[in-house]
Amino acid sequence: MASEADLLMKESIKMMTDMIVLCSTLALSLSFWFISIAISIYSGTLQPVSPWRWLFSILVPLMLTVRGMKRRSLNSSGAFGALLVGFVLTMANYSFFSALLAFFITSSKLTKWGEVQKRKIDSEYKEGGQRNWIQVFCNGGVPTELALLYMIEVGPGEMAVDFSKQYTASWMCLSLLGALACSSGDTWASEVGPVLSQSQPRLITTWEEVPVGTNGGVTPVGLVASLLGGLVVGVAYYATQLLLVDDLNMAHPQWPIVVYGGVAGLLGSLLDSFLGAHMQYSGFDASIGKVVGYESATTRRICGKPILDNNAVNLFSSVIMALVLPGLAWGMWPR
Numbered sequence: 001m002a003s004e005a006d007l008l009m010k011e012s013i014k015m016m017t018d019m020i021v022l023c024s025t026l027a028l029s030l031s032f033w034f035i036s037i038a039i040s041i042y043s044g045t046l047q048p049v050s051p052w053r054w055l056f057s058i059l060v061p062l063m064l065t066v067r068g069m070k071r072r073s074l075n076s077s078g079a080f081g082a083l084l085v086g087f088v089l090t091m092a093n094y095s096f097f098s099a100l101l102a103f104f105i106t107s108s109k110l111t112k113w114g115e116v117q118k119r120k121i122d123s124e125y126k127e128g129g130q131r132n133w134i135q136v137f138c139n140g141g142v143p144t145e146l147a148l149l150y151m152i153e154v155g156p157g158e159m160a161v162d163f164s165k166q167y168t169a170s171w172m173c174l175s176l177l178g179a180l181a182c183s184s185g186d187t188w189a190s191e192v193g194p195v196l197s198q199s200q201p202r203l204i205t206t207w208e209e210v211p212v213g214t215n216g217g218v219t220p221v222g223l224v225a226s227l228l229g230g231l232v233v234g235v236a237y238y239a240t241q242l243l244l245v246d247d248l249n250m251a252h253p254q255w256p257i258v259v260y261g262g263v264a265g266l267l268g269s270l271l272d273s274f275l276g277a278h279m280q281y282s283g284f285d286a287s288i289g290k291v292v293g294y295e296s297a298t299t300r301r302i303c304g305k306p307i308l309d310n311n312a313v314n315l316f317s318s319v320i321m322a323l324v325l326p327g328l329a330w331g332m333w334p335r
Contacts, residue, residue, distance in 0.1 A: 049091070049156050053091065053156065054091075056090065057087055057090040057091040058087060060086075060090060060097075061082070061083055061086030061087050061090055062083060064082075064086060064101070064104070065079045065082050065083045065086065066079075068082060068104070068108065071108070072130055073108040073111070073112075073130065073131065074130060074131050074136075075130045075131070075132050077132050077133035078130065078131040078132045078133055078135065078136050080133060081132075081133035081136035081137050081140070082104070082131075082136050082140070084144070085100070085136060085137070085140035085141075085143070085144050086100065088144045088147045088148060089140075089143060089144065089147045089176075091147075091151070091156050092147035092148070092150050092151045092156055093147070093150065093156070093157065093158055093159075093173070094158055094240055094244055095158055095173075095237045095240040095241055095244070095245075096143070096147055096150075096173075096176060096237075097240075098236040098237060098239065098240040099176075099177055099180050099181075099233045099234075099236050099237040099240075099261075100140070100143065100180060101236065102184070102232050102233050102235075102236035103139075103180050103183060103184040103187075103232075103233055106184065106187075106188070106229065106232055107183075107184065107187040107188075107191070110187065110188060110191035110192060111187075111191055113191065113195065114191075114194075114195035117194065117195050134311050135311055135314075138311040138312070138314045138315040138318075139183040139314060139318065140183075141315065142175075142176075142179040142315070142318045142319055142322050143176045143179050143180055143318075146172050146175050146176040146179070146322065147176060149172055150169060150172045150173070150176070153168055153169050153172065154166065154169045158240070158241070158244045158245045159173075159245065160241065160245050160247075160248055160251035160252070160254060161173050161174060161241075161251075161252065161254060161257060161333075162251040162252045163252065163330050163333065164252070164335070165251065170326075171326045171330070174260065174325065174326040174329050175322040175323070175325075175326050176322070177233065177234065177237055177257065177260065177261060177264065178260070178264040178268075178321045178322050178325040178326065179318040179319075179321055179322040180233050181229070181230035181233045181234060181260075181261040181262075181264035181265045181268065181321075182230070182264050182265065182267075182268025182269075182271075182272075182317055182318045182321040182322075183268070183314060183317075183318055184229040184230055184232065184233045184265055185225075185226035185227065185229040185230040185264065185265025185266060185267075185268045185269040186226065186229075186265075186268055186269045186272045186314065186317065187229060188225040188226055188228060188229030188265070188269075189218075189222035189223065189225050189226040189229070189269045190222075191225075192221065192222065192225035193218075193219045193221050193222025193225060194212050194213065196221045196225075197219040197220070197221040197222065198221075199219060199220070200212070200219075201214060201217030201218060201219050201222075202217065202218060202219070203216050203217055203277055203302075203303055204216050204217070204218050204270065204273045204274055204277055205274070205277045205278070205303070210282075210302055210303070211284055211291050211302070212291070213282075213290065213291035214282045214291050214302050214303065215273075215276035215277060215280040215281075215282045215293075215303070215304055215310075215313075216273045216274065216276045216277025216278075216280070216282070216303055216304065217273070218269075218270070218273050222269070223266065223269065223270075226265045226266050226268070226269030226270075227262050227265055227266045228262075228265070229265045229269075230261045230262045230263065230264050230265015230266060230268070231258060231261055231262040231265065232261075233261045233265070234257050234258040234259070234260060234261020234262060234264075235258050235261070237257055237261065238254060238255065238257045238258050238261075241254050241257065242254070252333060252334065252335060253333075253334050256329070256332075256333055256334065260325070260329055263325070264321055264325055267321065267325070268317050268318070268321045271317045271320060271321070272313055272314065272317040275308070275313045275316060275317060276304065276310070276313050277303050277304055278303075278304060278305070279304060279305060279307040279308040279313065280293065280304045280305075280306075280307070280308055280309065280310065280313060281293055281294070281295065281301070281304045281305060281306040282301075282302040282303050282304050283295060283296075283299040283300055283301045283302055284299065284300050284302060285298055285299045286298050286299075286300070293306075293309070293310075294306075
């Protein structure tokens with residue numbers, strides 16, 4: 001009897017908590033709306049953002065962050081970082097949000113997939129693959145900055161990628177998509193390759209066989225996975241364009257967004273491997289039988305130098321993809 005009463009009490013508390021969060025979020029979104037109206041009246045140029053966009057941009061990232069913490073995909077600092085990244089990208093453009101959502105959900109699922117096998121080969125394996133704020137910002141920091149620049153350029157809202165009408169904003173959209181697709185492709189390759197590959201990885205710089213877990217090691221399965229990871233992000237972005245952007249028939253074709261995402265995923269993964277082979281130390285520790293990122297008396301060096309860690313390599317890869325790929329897309333985009 002007591003246990004049923006306790007269960008009923010917990011459910012009531014949870015319901016009240018959800019109602020308080022919802023009401024607080026609604027009040028916050030309305031306050032932001034009033035502020036944006038006041039600023040628009042004062043400046044005369046800024047268009048006020050609807051309260052529903054404020055509500056969606058706050059509530060949905062909050063729900064996803066709480067879900068990520070419950071599923072141990074994020075720790076407390078990672079949840080705060082993810083909430084900030086999610087809010088900025090969602091406020092700027094719902095296509096940004098859908099691309100981020102595709103990356104977050106698939107990477108979280110794949111990180112937990114094949115845990116038994118990954119535990120055997122990864123010396124730094126974490127149960128559940130919890131991400132902290134550093135990992136979140138190394139993957140989401142560049143997209144967040146680009147989303148802020150996008151809002152300064154054209155304001156919050158969805159738009160077609162069209163270099164002839166919105167050159168700078170289109171460049172920012174593709175830069176952001178390229179950075180997310182790069183992170184997604186690298187994550188897919190890192191999580192799928194070691195589990196499904198039947199062949200030994202080969203070092204991208206010398207093409208010699210190396211132990212599983214070596215920074216810079218690539219496999220055919222991992223490369224295909226990186227392509228698919230980028231495609232998933234591109235498809236999510238493209239689908240949102242079809243649903244929410246008006247007058248797409250008046251703009252350049254949008255289907256290249258999917259191809260762009262796949263290319264960014266594949267090239268980003270290759271770049272990440274190249275940087276890892278040169279700037280991340282990899283050695284085989286005979287005492288534990290695994291590849292490690294530190295030097296010791298029992299470690300035999302495989303490749304690389306202890307210059308960057310994995311998070312820094314991810315950050316540099318996303319920055320380079322964000323800077324380089326839009327220029328290539330601009331030259332090849334069908335008109």
